Amino acid sequence: xxxxxxxxxxxxxxxxxxxxxxxxxxxxxxxxxxxxxxxxxxxxxxxxxxxxxxxxxxxxxxxxxxxxxxxxxxxxxxxxxxxxxxxxxxxxxxxxxxxxxxxxxxxxxxxxxxxxxx
Amino acid sequence: xxxxxxxxxxxxxxxxxxxxxxxxxxxxxxxxxxxxxxxxxxxxxxxxxxxxxxxxxxxxxxxxxxxxxxxxxxxxxxxxxxxxxxxxxxxxxxxxxxxxxxxxxxxxxx
Numbered sequence: 679x680x681x682x683x684x685x686x687x688x689x690x691x692x693x694x695x696x697x698x699x700x701x702x703x704x705x706x707x708x709x710x711x712x713x714x715x716x717x718x719x720x721x722x723x724x725x726x727x728x729x730x731x732x733x734x735x736x737x738x739x740x741x742x743x744x745x746x747x748x749x750x751x752x753x754x755x756x757x758x759x760x761x762x763x764x765x766x767x768x769x770x771x772x773x774x775x776x777x778x779x780x781x782x783x784x785x786x787x788x789x790x791x792x793x794x795x796x
Numbered sequence: 797x798x799x800x801x802x803x804x805x806x807x808x809x810x811x812x813x814x815x816x817x818x819x820x821x822x823x824x825x826x827x828x829x830x831x832x833x834x835x836x837x838x839x840x841x842x843x844x845x846x847x848x849x850x851x852x853x854x855x856x857x858x859x860x861x862x863x864x865x866x867x868x869x870x871x872x873x874x875x876x877x878x879x880x881x882x883x884x885x886x887x888x889x890x891x892x893x894x895x896x897x898x899x900x901x902x903x904x905x906x
Contacts, residue, residue: 711894718897719898720896720897721884721896722896723893723894726893735879736893762888768838770839779899783844784829784841784844785831785839785844785884785894787831787838787839787841788838789837
C-alpha cells in the first residue's frame with residue numbers, strides 16, 4: 679500500500695519550460711489536492727478535485743492547470759514556468775465524509791516535489 | 797486576520813518538558829486536523845477530531861467547539877519531536893476546502 683506518491687521529487691526548469699507533476703493514490707479517495715509550500719507562507723491550495731473528472735481552483739491557481747481523468751491520479755501542469763513558481767509542491771488526498779459540508783476525512787500527503795525555476 | 801491562527805509561532809524547550817501548541821479558528825468546521833512536518837520532510841497526519849479529546853502515545857489533542865479552539869500537547873518531549881506542527885480545519889462554509897495555519901516550529905533541546 680503506497681499511499682500517496684508524487685513524481686518527480688526534484689526538478690529544475692528554465693523559465694518558460696513546461697512540466698507536469700503526477701500525484702497517485704491507491705486508497706480510493708475522492709478528494710485530491712495540490713498545495714504549494716513557501717517559507718513563511720504555510721500551505722496554499724492551488725487546485726483541488728472532489729471526484730473523477732472534476733477540478734476547482736484554490737487560492738493560488740494562476741499559472742497552473744490540473745486534470746483528474748482517473749480517480750487515482752491528479753496531475754498538476756505548469757505551461758510556462760516562472761521563477762515565482764519555485765516552491766515545494768505537496769499533493770494530498772482524503773475520503774469524503776459528507777460531501778458538500780467540508781467533511782473531509784484524514785489527510786494523506788505525498789512526500790513533496792521540490793521545483794526550482796531558473 | 798487569518799482564519800486559522802496558531803501560537804506560538806516558534807517554541808524551544810528542554811527535553812522532558814510538557815509542550816502545548818494552540819490553534820484558534822474563526823470559521824465553522826466539521827473537523828480539525830493536526831499535522832507534523834519534520835525538517836525537509838513530508839507531512840503526516842497526527843489527529844483528526846471534531847469534538848473532545850484524542851490521544852496517541854505522548855500526543856494529546858483537544859478541541860473546544862464552542863470556543864473555536866484546539867490544543868496539541870506533547871508529554872515528556874524528546875528531540876525527535878522537533879518539527880513543524882500545523883493546524884488545519886475542514887470548513888463547511890468553504891466549499892470543502894481545508895484551511896491551514898502557518899505552523900508552529902518546535903525545537904526540543906537534549
